[in-house]
Amino acid sequence: MALALLALLCSFPVWADCAECAVVARRFVVNEGFNGVVLVGHGATIDYVESFGVADAQTGRALTVDTPFETGSISKWIAAVVVMRLVQQGQLALDQPISNYLPDYRRDNGARLTLRTLMSHASGVPNEIDDAIKRDPATRTLSLDNSEAVQRFASGNLRFEPGADWDYSHSNWLLVKAIVERTTGRDYASLVEGYLVQPLALHHSGVFSGSSLGVAGMAHGYRRLAPDAEPLDKPSPDFMMLAGGFYASANDLFVLMDGLFAGRLLSPESVRILMAIERPPQHYALGGRTKTLPFAGKDHPVAWEYGSNGAYRVLAWRTLDDGHTVILMNNTSFDHMKIGELGTALMEASYR
Known part of the structure; x- marks a missing residue:
């Protein structure tokens, strides 16, 4: 081979x-x-x-x-570049409570979380999306809008006070997506x-x-x-x-x-x-x-x-x-x- x-x-x-x-x-x-x-x-x-x-073993197509x-x-780093562009333009701020951007999000978490803690995995938001995928791999094929995805997979009780610890949680990025798209009005x-x-x-x-x-x-x-x-x-x-x-x-x-x-x-x-x-x-x-x-x-x-x-x-x-x-x-x-x-x-x- x-x-x-x-x-x-x-x-x-x-x-x-x-x-x-x-x-x-x-x-x-x-x-x-x-x-x-x-x-x-x-x-x-x-x-x-x-x-x-x-690139494709079935057809023999070679990689280039x-x-x-x-x-x-x-992808997370790419997303952070996009967020920093929006911060640079004044549309977002790294250290504002995310309730400023997602007023319908649960108030206790929204008042304590910031984009900085979300993007550095220091938020304490539990990794509910990975847990859901492990329980049911069909979760990967779901089609949900941001509001429902956040409600189902990014709204749990915080595991620790934001900034106090680190936990690599994909659920952070569901919230970042919701913030970016709601703030800009763009997908x-x-x-x-x-x-x-x-x-x-x-x-x-x-x-x-x-x-x-x-x-x-x-x-x-x-x-x-x-x-x-x-x-x-x-x-x-x-x-x-x-x-x-x-x-x-x-x-x-x-x-x-x-x-x-x-x-x-x-x-x-x-x-x-x-x-x-x-x-x-x-x-x-x-x-x-x-x-x-x-x-x-x-x-x-x-x-x-x-x-x-x-x-x-x-x-x-x-x-x-x-x-x-x-x-x-x-x-x-x-x-x-x-x-x-x-x-x-x-x-x-x-x-x-």
Whole structure:
């Protein structure tokens, strides 16, 4: 299988100004059977990008560097970028009680919760949506408006005083979606299109609900490829769009990260707030993490994003001091620890 994946290299052009990156990635493909896309760059420049394997095992359609993947929890970071744009425009405030935006929400919680505590998972809102999915997987196929989704899955008694602890709760993002859409009078998909996709000319990015296989060219998800391909598709309902409904190609995600940190989406102050650590033990900021990692003998602050849903695994790292970037995308339920090892090796190679 690994040799068959590597044979696909001859089918597509490869951009490789980082020769060592290519060596690291290709060795990993042969040794570990990685099926996906690898990209390494710095600033606005892609130094190496290559695809390995299949997007659709049934038809034999190969992956390309423009194949879209579900990005899992990277969607939360994308949602936080949209929220910060609205904060920058004066439509939202991070530290106002959310009852200002959702007057019909239960008053006791609404008076204590803020967008900041929701987006940093420090709200205490119990993760009722995940609990519901575990009890009944058909919850993934529900179609609910924001009001009903919030009532059913984001209105429980708080587990702790907001700001006092940390709990990774997808239910937070049901509330953020309700706030964003009620305040702007626009659906979230149009905000992503208007604030991110169009300004950056992204070609293979957006949001989805239901099965992502409805997205043109989407990489199909698999529990495994060998000995027989076993599909894995986990639909995401509309009301969870901010928690896990963003998709992108590797090229688009690189453009998006560079656009953000080059100042094409937010002001420097808004980017600073977005990336400032709110919960130090978890390295958690707003919708994503900022970590300090050692590369090339020096500690670097890193925008550290990782997402998974079903078979999809996406890692995106960018050093905040000098813009070195690694993006990895996989659609075959690959071991996330090994993806991290590959990301580290590629980041090191990017400095040589």
